[in-house]
Structures are given as C-alpha cells and as structure tokens.
Amino acid sequence: MKIIEGGVTAPIGFKAADFAAGIKYQGRTDMAMVYSDVPCECAGTFTTNQVKAACVMWDKKIVESGSKMQAVVINSGIANACTGQEGFDACEATAKAVEKELGVPYDTVAVASTGVIGMQLPVDKLVNGVAGMAGILSHDKEAGTKASKAIMTTDTINKEYALTFEVGGKTVTVGGMSKGSGMIHPNMCTMLGFITTDLSIDKTLMQQALSSVVKDTFNMITVDGDTSTNDTLLLMANGLAGNDTITSKNEDYDKFYEALFTICRFLARKMAGDGEGASKLFEAKVTGAKTKDDARTLARAIVGSNLSKAAIFGCDANFGRFLCAMGYSGAKFDQNDVELFFESKKGTLKVFDHGNPIDFDEEYAVSIMKEDEVMVVANMNEGDQEATAFGCDLTYDYVKINADYRS
Template sequence: MSFAVTLTDDSPGLADVPGFKLAGVHCDVRETGAQRRDLAVVFSEQPAVAAGVFTTNDVKAAPVKHCQAALAAREDFHAIVANSGNANACTGVQGWNDCEAMAAKAAELLKISPDQIFVCSTGRIGRALPMGKISAGIADAVSKLTADSAHSLDAAWAILTSDTKPKTVTARFEVDGQTVTVSGMAKGAGMIEPNMATMLAFVATDAQISKAALQDALAGAVRTSFNSITVDGDMSTNDTVLVLANGQSGVAVDAADSEAGVAFRDALGQVCRSLAAKIVGDGERITKVVTLHVNGAPTEAAAEKVARAIGNSLLVKTSWFGNDPNWGRVLDAAGYARIGLVEEKLDMFYDEIPVIDQGTPLHDNLPQWKEAVSKKHFTITLNLNLGSAAYHLLSADLSEGYVQFNKSE
C-alpha cells in the first residue's frame, strides 16, 4: 500500500505540528518605529533532529555561519530565533558575537543549551543589529510561545522583509492510523536566485528520522524547489532552510525506499515546492510567474544552464512584463548558454501553442502567443531534441515597479 499525502495551502504553519510552539513579536529591529512584527521564535518541546541547506555565496552572513557550526556540532536541537529587517551580514566579529548573544538570551529563557538554538536573520546588509531591541524581543517572544494557530501566523509574518504576505503550508499522511505532519513557513521576494535565494524557510515535522536521513531528504527537496526558482538572478548572503524533526508521531521514515519513507520525502518535497512557488509568486513587484520547461537536453546540467539563461535574461523578463511573445529573445538567451544547441532541432511552445517547429517559426499562431503571455501565469516549453534530460525553473517578469522599489534603500 502507499500513503497518500494531503497538502493544506496557507495553513497556520508550524503550529500544525504536534510538539511545536511559536511566537512572533514587534521589537523595532528596523528602528523606524513602525509597528510590524520582526522577531520570531520556534520551539520544539522535546529535542529535535535537524538538517539545513544554506547559501553558497562566498560572503555568508554571521547567522549562516552560526547555523552551520551548530549543525555540525551536535545532534539535538530545540529552537530557532529569527529576526527580519537586518541581515547581520558583513558585520565582522560583532556579527558573530551578536548571534551568540541571541542564542544565549533565548537559551536562558527556554532553559536549554545555547548550542541547541539556530539563529537566523534577514534584511538590510552591512548594519549591526540593535541588540537591546533584539534581546527585549526574544524575551517577549519566549513569554508568548504557544501552539495557537494565530501565534504561528504571527511568526510567519515576523520573518518577512519586502514580502507582501506570509507563506505557510502543511502536508499530512497516515501510517497505520498515525498521522505524520510536515509544515513549513518561508520568506522571500527579492534577491531570489539559487543557490539558494534571499530567503528563509523553516520546516517542522513529527516524523522520526535520523540526522543523516533528514539531511539527505532535505537536500533532495531543495534541489527541485528552492534551487529551481529565480526572480531577479541575485544570490543572497543569508539563505537558510532548516528542518526540525521531533519524532513525536513515532513513525520511522529513515529508509528512503520504505512506504513511510517515500511518503515523508513526498510530503517534504511538496511543502518545499509550495513555499518556493509562493516566493516567486510574491516576487518584488512582479506581474507574471513563468514556468520554464527545458526538455531533450544532453544532460540535466545543460538543461539547467539553458533554463537559467532564459529565466534571468533582462530582455526576456521585460518582454514578459510587456505581454510581448518575443520568442527571438528566448532563443537568443538559450543560445548563449552555449551547450551546443542546433537551431534546426528546436521546438518551442507558449503553454500548448506551438511557436517553433524544428527551428521554423509558426507565425500564424501569433494571436494565440499574445493571449498566452498576457496571462499572470504561463508556461514556456523548449525542446532541444538533443537527448533525454530535462530541467524545470520557476521565474518571473521584471517590472518598472521592481526598479522603483530597489533603486534605493
């Protein structure tokens, strides 16, 4: 038998998972006086196994280094403390000291060890954290920890920066009458390009799994979700995905080839893909979400290179914004990926509408092309007819609003 996974979109978030408590509070990290939540605490009542995937940027924020060190040092964890509004990136020794101070403050209040706490930050680069405000915020959040769904959404709001809405999702499946829950929350809207993106994603589960198996499962889920999206082609200093598994369900999912293990990896993948899609859909001032399918490539690496060339092309992205089915720009971008395309073998579609057939444009379909690319979400399929490998990328257009929003901090 197989275990069916059900997905609840826009769920309350991590409080859906038994044994987890959350809070999100305002402590004015941005120092503007604005009354917006900007600090979150996620707490597992019992020790949890953890896994993480982080930015590959050479310039890594102090919280990323802190999380990586914590993950390498021990097996059991209890909490995540995360702030928005300040990335604590490019802050030197002070940045590391501030991470340790955040962990120490939370540990004191939660009565756990500081090295059982992950610290995450997101926001403006190059400024020291206002630690007086951060410390007060941690105390406030810890005092409000609860499994209540409203507080779970408060936490999801608290990690946002330029996002317009929280991003949450929950997946469940049953094994011998026992429900296993996998739930996630994320932030991200700009500087979105793997590996990974200006994003934080926190996932909780009550599945029982080893650290090694959880890390392997997360790596697989990230590869087809957070690492298959782009908004503007910019990689961040703070990208972090963390999973905490408290084992409370008692359902063992270590074996990747067991029915329970397959269901868990399916659930984790669905949660990550849903959150990734929400990130692109909430991209800074975007008007279009575009799914790119590159098929028939000689290798997956070649397919990915073509997809990213198209998905990050400024000329292609601006044509999407202008509702212009400019397939010439798409093919130009595919060509400068330089993986050995043969123009006479190319097939291309907007949604299901043929654009190119064996390198020959089908101009009679122009009205249908325009109709397709005028939609808020459409698909471009490019078949290279050079092999059997494929890659799929979720991208977005580039609008005047994006330029206005990002021209100054």
C-alpha cells in the first residue's frame, strides 16, 4: 500500500469540478461534482438521525436499489433538511440537470448537501451550477482538490487522501475527500465523505467492507454529539483498474479492506482535529475491554464528554472527568480494574491505577497535554478488545461559531 498525492480524481476514470453557484456563500465555490467515465458499483452509509435530509433519502434509494452510480453533486451552504416535498424536488431537479448535461440517467446521480437546516435550495442556481461544472470536469489532481474545497463549511482545511495497492498485478487506486463538522451562519455539523476507486468488486462485498470500516473510523468521531440530518459517506467503484472482480473475502478483499480502512481513518482523524473551534485532536484509546462494543462505547464517551473536552483544552489532567464519562457510558466495568494514562509525543503518564488515584507530576502532565494531538488511554484489564475514538477539545471558538447570529 502506497500513499500518493491527490484525492477523488486519483483513480482511473474519475473526474471532478467545482463551481461558485452563490447558493448561500458569496466569493467562494459552493458546488462540486464527482463523475466517473463509466457507471460504478456503489455503497453508502448514512445518518441514523430519523430526521433525514432530502438528499440522504435520495442517495439511500440509489444505494439500496442496486442501481449503478455515475455522478454525485454536492453543495455547501444549505442542508436541504426539514424542507418537505420542495426539498425532494430540488434533488430530482439537480439529478435531471446532470442527465441533461452529461447524458447519464438521473437515477444514477447522487446528491449531497451541507449547511443550514430548514431553508429551501435555490433550484435555478443548482441547475446553473451543474451546467457550469459539466463543461470543466477534469481528471487532474487539482480538480479533486478544488472539489474538496468547495464542500467545506467552517472546516479550516480541505481533506483529501489517496493511495494505491496491487491486486493480481494491477495497480488499484483509492481516493477520497470529506468535510467535517463546520458551521457557517448556523449549520448542522455535517460529515460528508466521498471515496472513489477503480477497483472491480462485487457490490455486496463493497457495502460490507464500507459498513465495517465505518464503525471504527467515521463513526468513532465525536465533535459535539449532535448527529446531523445529512451525514453521508459514498463509495464508488468503476472497475477501470482492470483487476479480476473481487467476489469473495479473499486476500485481494483484505487488501482493499485495509486500503479503505486507511483512507477512512485518515479522513476521520482530520475531521476530528478540525472540529468546530478545535485547537487539537483528542483521541481516546480503550484497551483490555470485554467486548468490541464496550471498547467503542467507552472510547466515544470519553471524547464526547464536554467536561473531558474542556479539560483537554485547558491542558488539565483532571482524570476524574474521563472516568466519570466511562461510568455513564452504559458499558459495564469495575473501576478497580482500570488504569488510566495521558499520552502524546511528549510521553506517557499514568494517573489512575486499579481504583486509586496516583500522585503524579502536574507539570509533566501539562507538557504532555500541550501537544497538538493528545490521547487518553484506558486499560480496562477485563478482556482483549480495543477501540479508538476521535474528537477534539471544547474551546471558546466552538461557542463563538455556533452562537453567532445568522445574517
């Protein structure tokens, strides 16, 4: 497996474009398209929020119907959630504009939105954007990068990644981009991710791989515990690498799984560290748990606690908050088994040992926590399962971003 430069346009046959459609933002791009020269097998995972945006329902239908997918059109600024029938009509109009411009069936065109909830999309601007992008779709690396910028909301950096691996003598490429938990005049924190690959693989296996990988990557991100109405992760595979189609969970499948895991983990960590107002990446690693579910639940509870997040911001090794969050997580454990550590590239410090606080060096603790990436490690000493969750600190800027009045 080799990391390469680029993003969604890295695999063979994928193009991208961006456009300043003026949907809500001015003076920046706010639409992107990812397009494959040939129809793709597709897989997806979507928000578990019952209040689903119109675009989520649109894409779920494509993924679950067994249909191919050839393009996805994304906009930032307005989320198209809580918008009734008018919202669905906007999805259809966008997809039909792609059909008109590029000749692909409208029911193979996915759509994704991120932005303010409860506001209608301006359909004329979307259609105009699709026409503009149809003319500039490009295989260039730069086109992928621009697309990754157009989908940003309050993200401070664009997020893309690509890598290659070998399958039966053929080089397979996987590329991806995502946007994190950002919010302009106010939005939902929405996670959008788009992964492209030129691998040839059976649709069912592809969905299984994606669903499994997501559990330990995207679904382990917590910025503020608010599950968006719009979360969407799409995977498109066009088969142009020329490998023999993967139809069973063999060695080639494992290679693909590892590549998918790597790209999703990279994007997940980037999104967590770039959470709203975040000043640092805050990870929690739980080891020695009885079950995988326990490990995930405990890790997510630690990075999800406002008190833990504020302590990380304040570089305060106030370990009681982490234990407290573990205690209310729902996972069963005995505090007398637990060991707790703070860890960063400065070193590792044990602060709690089998039910008892340790009298540690506060200065050393602060120096560990001042790093850009800080990890809390909890060894439950009750089994052999582990999981890592990705979050960020809670800062003044989080409040500022989310309290500013819409204008």
